[in-house]
Amino acid sequence: MNPARPPALSAVGRALPPHRADQETLIAAFRDLWAKQHFNVDRLEDLHRAVRVGGRNLALPLEQYPALDTFQKRNDAWIRAARSLGAEAVRRALETARLPVEAVDHLFFITVTGIATPSLDALLVNDLGLRADLKRTPIFGLGCVGGAAGIARAADYLRAFPGQAAVLLSVELCSLTLQREDLSIPNIIASGLFGDGAAAVVLEGGDRRPASPRVPRVVATRAVFYRDTERIMGWDVVDTGFKVVLSAKVPSLVRERIRGDVDAFLAEHGLDRSRIAHWVAHTGGPKVLRAFEEALELPPRALERSHRSLEETGNLSSASVLFVLGELMDEPRGPEAEPPREGDYGLLLAMGPGFCSELVLLQW
């Protein structure tokens, strides 16, 4: 036992809903809606193609969405779908970590796409048979930064309780937030970019021995808040649900800030960017990924997993960065033919409403 050992990320479980729709099918479904208000529909189709998303896995069959014409109907559908998808992600993560469900001491639940009280983590205590003394922390509102923030908060907890195991679950069903009558450009872009999915991460305190001999550990974390940037991204909560706030300033903010923030964080740990072998970046969109690559002067293909994840599933908000992490841990391919080696450093990073970023330094 080594009490100073940082918390481990033992496994990631990923779950996508079964209703796959490619981008052209979605464009065709949106076209009539757009034509109600917009003269040049071709321009909007080009917008949907420009986000570099090949398709999305939807919580519901495509034909069921038009009937969801109130916030209540959409949120009820969210609870049903999030419950089953969340359970699937947690089961997969525990299975990979080779942990029984009774071993979980704390469940952190992250979302920004639906609300429930009792919260979804409570529903999963019943569905998964989690312990009655399970500690639960539902976190709403972090948006795209939630996956990185969730790992950081869960790791903080495990530093206090190094003998315990925690699960971080993120479920985002972005398709069920879509405001069909909002034909603004930000909403049209959001409807082309965001997808549905759930990811669960099993974290184990430093006194525990994960089943896999080579898993990343959370060496350090850093939260960075960008003052007076409240309208860059978020929701306006309106009578019909969550209306997206999305500014084109996100990539420029990344360009201005991320390099200094990353360098300062790494320097505190005696590192620089050249020491980071694995970059796990939130799949904000093609422009955001390009901004990461340019600002951080990353080697070619360093963010290949993020690009691929964006293409395959769209931006899954808080779950996105966990999907990229899962890819790295489960099936290493791309820049490295080999799995991460012992001692390798990784940096997991995401940005989201606030505006803010969260940085997580990993070491295998």
Next chain:
Amino acid sequence: MVSPGPEEAVRQQALGEIRRILGEELAVAAAVEPGLALVADLHLDSMELLTLAVGLENRFRVKLNEADGAGVKTVGDLAGLVARRVQETRP
């Protein structure tokens, strides 16, 4: 719908619509004069420029393409472009 009229009348209507979109949809507080540059003076980002273009297309039932955008720097340039497109599309 746009009432028939000379190009100048449409240009003035386009100017009015640009002011409306900037003020109502994009929360631009500054007085919008024809000589102001869309990017350098009004600091519009790509999504705001797109909102402006789409709003004008919807109001005047014309298409503005990327090649058009190359010659458009100011509010006045944009209003002039819309007026020309409207004239071109009239039977």
